[in-house]
Amino acid sequence: MTETFGPLSPALVLILAGVLLPLFKGRLRDAIFLAAPLAALALVWLLPLGPGLVVDWLGLPLMPLAPDRMARIFGTAFGIAAVAGALYGVTQPNVAEKSAALVYAGAAQGIAFAGDLVTLFVFWEIMAIGSTLVIWSNGNARAGLRYALIHVLGGVLLFAGITAEIATSGSVALQAIRADDLGRWLMLAGILVNAGAPPLSAWVADAYPKASWSGTVFLSAFTTKAAVLVLIRLFPGEPALVWFGLAMAVYGLVYALLEDDIRELLSYSIVGQVGFMLVAIGIGSELALAAAALHAFAHILYKALLMMAAGAILRATGETRLSVLGGLARAMPLTSAALLVGAFSLSAVPLTAGFVSKSAILAALAEGQAGWLWFALTAISAGSLLYVGLKLPWFALFRPGKPREVAATAWSMKAAMALLGGSILAIGCFPSALAGLVPEIADVAVMTPDHILFQLQLLIAASCIFVGLFPLLQPKAGFTLDVDWFWRELPRKAAVVWGLAFRPLQGKAADLRGILHGSWREVSIRAVAQLSGAANWRTGRIAFWATALLATYVLIAAL
Incomplete structure (x- = not known):
C-alpha cells in the first residue's frame, strides 16, 4: 500500500x-x-x-x-x-x-x-x-x-x-478550482461554515466564550484560519468570496461595537478580520493571496494574545463584562500591556504586525484597481480602533472602577503573553524579516513616512469619533440579538406556543417523535445492511447515500 x-x-x-x-x-x-x-x-x-x-x-x-x-x-x-x-x-x-x-x-x-x-x-x-x-x-x-x-x-x-x-x-x-457546479458550491459552503461566513457567523461568538480561560486561546487560532488556508488552495479568485468577506468585515465591526463581554467582542472581531482575508482571496492575485496568508499569520498572533489577556482578566477577577470592569491597569500591568499590544495590532497601528498585514491587503486591492473595496476596508480597519483600541482598553483598564480583589497571574501566562507580544512588535518593526516567508510582500511600502502618516491620521480621526460618540459606545449589560436567535430561542418560543395552543396534541406529538426515531432506527439498520453489500456500487453512489443518512440523522436528532 x-x-x-x-x-x-x-x-x-x-x-x-x-x-x-x-x-x-x-x-x-x-x-x-x-x-x-x-x-x-x-x-x-x-x-x-x-x-x-x-x-x-x-x-x-x-x-x-x-x-x-x-x-x-x-x-x-x-x-x-x-x-x-x-x-x-x-x-x-x-x-x-x-x-x-x-x-x-x-x-x-x-x-x-x-x-x-x-x-x-x-x-x-x-x-x-x-x-x-x-x-x-x-x-x-x-x-x-x-x-x-x-x-x-x-x-x-x-x-x-x-x-x-x-x-x-x-x-x-x-488544486485551484472555480465554484461552477453544484458539487463545488457544496464544497465552498462547507468551508465557509468553518470560516464563520454569513448567515452562520454567530456560532463563533456563541461558542468561543464558553470555553475556559485557556481553551479560548486555542479556539481563536485554528478553525477559521484553517478554513482561510483551504480557500486559498481551492478557491483563489472566486468572486463570491469578495462579497462574503465584505459582509463579514462589516458584521464583525458592528457587533463588536455593541458587545459588552470582552471574549464575545473578540469573537465577533475574529469574523470581521477573517472577512479581510476572504476579500483578498476573492481578488486572487499573487500579492492578494500572499497578503491573505500574512494577515492570517498576524491575526493568529494578536488574537491569541488578546484572548490570553481576556483569560487572565477572567481568571484574576471572575469577570469579563466591560460594564462592571475598570481600573485594572494598575493591578494587572503586564496583562494590560498585552491587551494594548494586541488591540493596537488589530487596529493596524504602525510598528505592529497588523499594520504590516493590512497594508499588504490594501496594496493588493490598489494593485487590482479595486478602489471601492480599498476605501471600504480602510474605513473598517480604522473603525476597529473604536472597539478594540479605545473602548476595550478604556472600560476594562483605565476607567476608574471600584476596588476589587485580583488574583495573581501565573508566571507561565505572563511568559506566553510576553512571547506573543514581542513577536507582534518584532514583525511590526522589521517587516522585511517576513520576506523570506512571504516574498510577495517585499515590494509593499509599509514603513514609509507617508504611509505611516496616513495611517496615523485615520487613527486620530477614529479617536475623535470615539470621543464624539462616547455616550453611545458605553457598554451596557444585556443580550445582543443575532441570527443565532433562530436556532437558540425560536425553538423554545415555538415550544411555548405549541404547549399553549396544542396541549391536547402533545401526547400524539410525543408518539410521532417516537415513531420517527423508531423508523429511523429500522431504516438505519437496513441501510447499513445494504451498504455493507454495496461492493459493486460506484464510490459516488455510496458517498451520496452515506451523506444523506448522516444529514437525516442530524435533522431528527435536533428535533
Whole structure:
C-alpha cells in the first residue's frame, strides 16, 4: 500500500501526544504538553519543501504530507499558537481540555500539510471533534452541542462536495478550482461554515466564550484560519468570496461595537478580520493571496494574545463584562500591556504586525484597481480602533472602577503573553524579516513616512469619533440579538406556543417523535445492511447515500 512512511508529520506528533497525555501525571504530563507543540513547530521547518509522499488507497493517490511554502506559512503560525497556548495553559488542571487542545492543534497542522481532498477531510473532522471537546471540557454541554451541530452541517456539505468532485473529475488533488457546479458550491459552503461566513457567523461568538480561560486561546487560532488556508488552495479568485468577506468585515465591526463581554467582542472581531482575508482571496492575485496568508499569520498572533489577556482578566477577577470592569491597569500591568499590544495590532497601528498585514491587503486591492473595496476596508480597519483600541482598553483598564480583589497571574501566562507580544512588535518593526516567508510582500511600502502618516491620521480621526460618540459606545449589560436567535430561542418560543395552543396534541406529538426515531432506527439498520453489500456500487453512489443518512440523522436528532 505504501512504499515508505516518509518524514514525520507535525500533525501526528500533536495528535499522538494529545491521545497519550491522560496516561501521564504531574510534571511529566506538563512536559509533554509543552514539548509536543515545540517538536511540531520544529518539524514544520525541518520538512523539505517539494512533492509529498503519494499513498495508494482504494485506487486513489493520496498525499497526506505535502510540504510547500503555504503549508510552512500556516504551519508556522499554527505552531507558534500551539506553543504559546500550551505555555499559557500549562497550569490548567483539566487534562481533558489539554488533550483535546493538542489533538485540535494537530488537526490544524494536518490541514496545512494535506495534499489531497481525502486527507483534508479527515483532518477537517478531527479538528471539529477536538474543538468541540475543548468547549465541552469546560462543562458547557449546550454550547458544545450547538457548535457540534454547526460543524456537522459544514462537514456534511464539504463531504458531499468532495464526493461530487471525485465522481466528476476523478481527481483528489488539492488544486485551484472555480465554484461552477453544484458539487463545488457544496464544497465552498462547507468551508465557509468553518470560516464563520454569513448567515452562520454567530456560532463563533456563541461558542468561543464558553470555553475556559485557556481553551479560548486555542479556539481563536485554528478553525477559521484553517478554513482561510483551504480557500486559498481551492478557491483563489472566486468572486463570491469578495462579497462574503465584505459582509463579514462589516458584521464583525458592528457587533463588536455593541458587545459588552470582552471574549464575545473578540469573537465577533475574529469574523470581521477573517472577512479581510476572504476579500483578498476573492481578488486572487499573487500579492492578494500572499497578503491573505500574512494577515492570517498576524491575526493568529494578536488574537491569541488578546484572548490570553481576556483569560487572565477572567481568571484574576471572575469577570469579563466591560460594564462592571475598570481600573485594572494598575493591578494587572503586564496583562494590560498585552491587551494594548494586541488591540493596537488589530487596529493596524504602525510598528505592529497588523499594520504590516493590512497594508499588504490594501496594496493588493490598489494593485487590482479595486478602489471601492480599498476605501471600504480602510474605513473598517480604522473603525476597529473604536472597539478594540479605545473602548476595550478604556472600560476594562483605565476607567476608574471600584476596588476589587485580583488574583495573581501565573508566571507561565505572563511568559506566553510576553512571547506573543514581542513577536507582534518584532514583525511590526522589521517587516522585511517576513520576506523570506512571504516574498510577495517585499515590494509593499509599509514603513514609509507617508504611509505611516496616513495611517496615523485615520487613527486620530477614529479617536475623535470615539470621543464624539462616547455616550453611545458605553457598554451596557444585556443580550445582543443575532441570527443565532433562530436556532437558540425560536425553538423554545415555538415550544411555548405549541404547549399553549396544542396541549391536547402533545401526547400524539410525543408518539410521532417516537415513531420517527423508531423508523429511523429500522431504516438505519437496513441501510447499513445494504451498504455493507454495496461492493459493486460506484464510490459516488455510496458517498451520496452515506451523506444523506448522516444529514437525516442530524435533522431528527435536533428535533
